[in-house]
Amino acid sequence: MKKMLLISGLFLLVLACSTQPETKKETTDSTPPAPAVSADDKRGIGKFTNVEIGKALDSKMAELGTKVYEVKCSSCHKLTDEKLVGPGWKDVTQRRSAEWVMNFATNTEEMLEKDANAQAMLELCLVRMPNQSLTDDDARHVYEFMRKNDGVK
Amino acid sequence: MKLTNLLFASAIFAGSISVLSSCKPKSAGSAVSGDAAIKAFVPPGKYDEYYNFVSGGFSGQMSVYGLPSGRLFRVIPVFSVDPEKGYGYSEESKPMLNTSHGFIPWDDLHHTEMSQTNGEIDGRWVFGNANNTPRVARIDLKTFRTAEIIELPNSAGNHSSPFITMNTEYVVAGTRFSVPIGANLDVPISTYKQNFKGTISFISVDTAGAMKIAFQLLLPGVNFDLSHAGKGPSHGWFFFSCYNSEQANTLLEVNASQRDKDFILAVNWKKAEEYLKAGKGIKQQVKYAHNKYNEKSHTATTEILNEVTVLDPAILKDICYFIPCPKSPHGCDVDPEGEYIVGSGKLAALIPVFSFTKIQKAIADKAYDGEFGGIPVIKYEAALYGEVKKPGLGPLHTEFDGKGNAYTSFFVTSELVKWNIKDLKVLDRAHTYYSVGHLCIPGGDSRKPSPKYVIAYNKITKDRFLPTGPELAQSAQIFDISGDKMQLINDFPTIGEPHYAQAASAELIMKNSQKIYRIEDNTNPYVSKGEKETKVVREGNKVHVYATAIRSHFAPDNIEGVKIGDEVYFHVTNLEQDWDVPHGFAVKGAANAELLIMPGETQTLKWVPDRVGVFPMYCTDFCSALHQEMQGYIRVSPAGSNVPLTFSVGKTNAPATETAPPAQK
Numbered sequence: 001m002k003k004m005l006l007i008s009g010l011f012l013l014v015l016a017c018s019t020q021p022e023t024k025k026e027t028t029d030s031t032p033p034a035p036a037v038s039a040d041d042k043r044g045i046g047k048f049t050n051v052e053i054g055k056a057l058d059s060k061m062a063e064l065g066t067k068v069y070e071v072k073c074s075s076c077h078k079l080t081d082e083k084l085v086g087p088g089w090k091d092v093t094q095r096r097s098a099e100w101v102m103n104f105a106t107n108t109e110e111m112l113e114k115d116a117n118a119q120a121m122l123e124l125c126l127v128r129m130p131n132q133s134l135t136d137d138d139a140r141h142v143y144e145f146m147r148k149n150d151g152v153k
Numbered sequence: 154m155k156l157t158n159l160l161f162a163s164a165i166f167a168g169s170i171s172v173l174s175s176c177k178p179k180s181a182g183s184a185v186s187g188d189a190a191i192k193a194f195v196p197p198g199k200y201d202e203y204y205n206f207v208s209g210g211f212s213g214q215m216s217v218y219g220l221p222s223g224r225l226f227r228v229i230p231v232f233s234v235d236p237e238k239g240y241g242y243s244e245e246s247k248p249m250l251n252t253s254h255g256f257i258p259w260d261d262l263h264h265t266e267m268s269q270t271n272g273e274i275d276g277r278w279v280f281g282n283a284n285n286t287p288r289v290a291r292i293d294l295k296t297f298r299t300a301e302i303i304e305l306p307n308s309a310g311n312h313s314s315p316f317i318t319m320n321t322e323y324v325v326a327g328t329r330f331s332v333p334i335g336a337n338l339d340v341p342i343s344t345y346k347q348n349f350k351g352t353i354s355f356i357s358v359d360t361a362g363a364m365k366i367a368f369q370l371l372l373p374g375v376n377f378d379l380s381h382a383g384k385g386p387s388h389g390w391f392f393f394s395c396y397n398s399e400q401a402n403t404l405l406e407v408n409a410s411q412r413d414k415d416f417i418l419a420v421n422w423k424k425a426e427e428y429l430k431a432g433k434g435i436k437q438q439v440k441y442a443h444n445k446y447n448e449k450s451h452t453a454t455t456e457i458l459n460e461v462t463v464l465d466p467a468i469l470k471d472i473c474y475f476i477p478c479p480k481s482p483h484g485c486d487v488d489p490e491g492e493y494i495v496g497s498g499k500l501a502a503l504i505p506v507f508s509f510t511k512i513q514k515a516i517a518d519k520a521y522d523g524e525f526g527g528i529p530v531i532k533y534e535a536a537l538y539g540e541v542k543k544p545g546l547g548p549l550h551t552e553f554d555g556k557g558n559a560y561t562s563f564f565v566t567s568e569l570v571k572w573n574i575k576d577l578k579v580l581d582r583a584h585t586y587y588s589v590g591h592l593c594i595p596g597g598d599s600r601k602p603s604p605k606y607v608i609a610y611n612k613i614t615k616d617r618f619l620p621t622g623p624e625l626a627q628s629a630q631i632f633d634i635s636g637d638k639m640q641l642i643n644d645f646p647t648i649g650e651p652h653y654a655q656a657a658s659a660e661l662i663m664k665n666s667q668k669i670y671r672i673e674d675n676t677n678p679y680v681s682k683g684e685k686e687t688k689v690v691r692e693g694n695k696v697h698v699y700a701t702a703i704r705s706h707f708a709p710d711n712i713e714g715v716k717i718g719d720e721v722y723f724h725v726t727n728l729e730q731d732w733d734v735p736h737g738f739a740v741k742g743a744a745n746a747e748l749l750i751m752p753g754e755t756q757t758l759k760w761v762p763d764r765v766g767v768f769p770m771y772c773t774d775f776c777s778a779l780h781q782e783m784q785g786y787i788r789v790s791p792a793g794s795n796v797p798l799t800f801s802v803g804k805t806n807a808p809a810t811e812t813a814p815p816a817q818k
Binding site: 071072074084126132133 | 683704705706778803
């Protein structure tokens with residue numbers, strides 16, 4: 001009897017698997033979602049916990065950031081406040097900390113699993129932000145480009 | 154404890170199913186013992202222990218399975234087109250299938266052989282041979298893609314290939330079909346004995362993997378069948394089985410089975426290298442294709458080459474020796490120590506085992522029994538270590554466990570037989586279902602076998618799987634060989650016909666597996682690095698669409714100004730830089746296939762519109778929640794139309810002059 005239960009359990013398991021929706025590309029990470037981190041933590045989750053940002057724009061960094069933006073970001077993010085696939089970048093540096101932006105860009109999967117702010121964006125956009133394999137420097141440069149876009153001189 | 158119960162229950166469940174569905178009492182169901190399911194079961198989400206690279210036979214491809222689960226992971230397109238992956242259809246991949254006969258969409262891939270360093274599988278590449286239009290392919294195990302294909306001139310039926318030397322110095326290729334070679338090719342078929350020749354090509358492989366035909370050996374007209382390199386003490390030698398020493402040109406089934414013994418050809422390739430270095434080779438004008446795939450431009454190129462160097466062992470002594478081997482030998486396998494060479498006569502009821510030491514002594518003593526085609530024939534007894542008596546009928550191939558034992562497949566009696574190399578005694582036998590051809594132990598032809606499993610690749614399937622009409626998948630069977638006795642633990646269906654296969658530990662291969670192509674490294678001349686670079690350019694009647702794909706839209710996705718008579722080239726760059734996010738691309742009416750574009754890659758689809766209208770294009774590979782939105786339109790106007798060439802993405806307002814007239818009431 002116990003065996004029968006086990007067998008039918010196995011069957012249910014198989015059935016349950018076969019009725020999953022087509023989401024293979026959406027859930028690249030198989031770890032179960034952990035409880036969302038409080039939206040109070042403005043730094044997000046990742047290696048960036050304290051990024052030094054100068055008062056004035058580092059135009060060299062911003063220039064490098066432009067190039068990364070054009071190849072890896074511009075398909076989905078406009079520089080105005082218009083939402084395309086993802087939100088427009090106008091005023092993003094006022095909405096988000098440098099740490100949050102850079103963590104999201106480099107630690108995309110974990111942020112989407114755990115960070116409440118990132119999850120709120122996913123609910124709005126419905127397309128998971130792709131991990132575009134930005135290096136740490138790329139992420140910093142893109143942030144500087146965002147500052148330039150927001151009028152920092 | 155709970156897991157064990159579950160596994161046990163599922164084993165019983167699987168067992169009872171097979172008992173219920175099998176109608177023959179002696180079918181496999183009864184051959185499976187209790188713990189087989191536990192041994193073969195790889196739980197969901199867990200990895201297999203080994204990769205199994207299995208030839209796809211007449212599919213022309215190579216398949217990748219996991220062991221012990223038998224799960225199919227990938228079919229690598231090699232010698233045949235694959236519309237699913239755009240292989241042979243995209244402009245970039247078409248040159249991979251070029252030959253001296255032009256573009257060839259199919260071949261017959263017989264054997265797989267993994268690269269080795271110091272006689273051990275090193276996980277860099279796996280080679281495959283094309284039997285029909287002779288070629289050798291190298292597959293890169295970082296990308297699991299065909300990286301290079303070289304054609305073989307002076308060859309027909311490249312069967313005894315692509316076996317390699319201990320440090321992958323050479324990949325070999327021998328002619329199964331001898332043919333006329335040289336200046337006079339238009340000869341009567343009945344002049345086989347006078348005019349037909351066999352060749353064996355030694356293809357050098359450099360440290361980056363690049364292949365080059367170093368030299369060819371010109372040999373008597375026979376059928377070269379299989380081969381294996383020496384190793385350890387016999388490194389520097391190569392052994393080839395051959396049949397049809399009768400030199401028959403018709404009804405070989407009977408006429409090539411007349412003689413009691415055919416041959417194994419022992420080749421001293423180090424000696425051949427000396428002759429080559431001394432300039433003893435003859436340069437011959439030929440024509441063959443060499444195709445390479447560039448990982449940065451994602452583009453294949455074909456180079457047509459015109460010369461090979463041929464060595465004639467009938468004149469250049471001490472390169473080649475024939476060793477008599479009973480009854481049309483097929484498999485020719487060398488043990489891990491490099492001392493024993495096992496010949497397997499297809500029609501024999503014994504297995505001869507030759508000794509490398511004795512062969513060397515026989516050569517030193519000139520213990521010859523005449524010549525064949527100008528090449529000395531060593532006396533059978535002078536080369537023989539011993540014979541395995543009454544092992545079964547029709548031995549084909551042998552693999553080794555590195556523990557002093559050999560495993561030989563028997564086609565006629567459908568069994569695997571384990572025997573001891575030293576005392577030549579049979580230790581165990583296991584039935585296969587049915588008519589086993591090749592077999593594989595991970596590393597089983599290397600110096601360091603990993604003797605956990607032996608896999609039988611069967612030629613006949615019959616009642617093994619649910620019937621699927623007249624055509625059935627061929628079956629492979631996994632036996633656990635960790636104990637004294639072989640234990641059948643799993644069956645799995647294969648693609649095409651599996652001939653030889655190789656297996657290597659998952660650890661060795663998976664750590665090198667590439668995840669994406671870096672967009673920064675993309676050198677395809679038609680790449681768009683970002684949507685800013687997308688454009689549509691007309692060059693005469695050719696329209697080049699530089700497009701990008703990212704979750705989930707194409708840019709541009711509205712194109713107008715294409716006219717009948719135009720050829721449109723869609724150069725699609727996948728801007729994604731995350732693992733497992735390919736995008737597909739298809740356009741209505743395209744007379745070829747789809748593109749399947751990996752992250753960071755650019756691929757090109759040629760489309761020749763044949764009618765006026767607006768044609769949709771879309772992403773074929775489910776990419777995101779908005780995958781169904783990933784689409785676009787291309788407008789085709791009549792020849793001579795003055796619709797300007799325009800392209801856009803995200804532009805919604807149509808110009809007034811371009812709106813369609815209101816419908817007539």
